[in-house]
Amino acid sequence: MKIGDDFHGVIDEYLADCKAEGGTPQISYKGTFKVQVTLELHRDLALAAEEKGESLNKVVGEALREYLHS
Structure with missing residues (x-):
């Protein structure tokens, strides 16, 4: 397993969790x-x-900032 595979796995898991919870x-x-x-x-x-x-x-x-807080 390559280091990049771990990274992509974590990202895929995060995206799946967001989808399952209805979040963005x-x-x-x-x-x-x-x-x-x-x-x-x-x-x-x-x-x-x-x-x-x-x-x-x-x-x-x-x-x-002024535009956002006015």
Whole structure:
């Protein structure tokens, strides 16, 4: 038996348990995703972040948190 077989066996068992219990398998998120915006919005966000001494990632992350909690 190969090491990969153990891994695949555990995954198959997890998926079978989810199906039997009527649940959905958890999805793993890595914290990055691509967002496409207009050139103007990208520029404006980058300039605003720079003025505040923050990264564009931080500004976008804060805006998304505010959107979720408003």
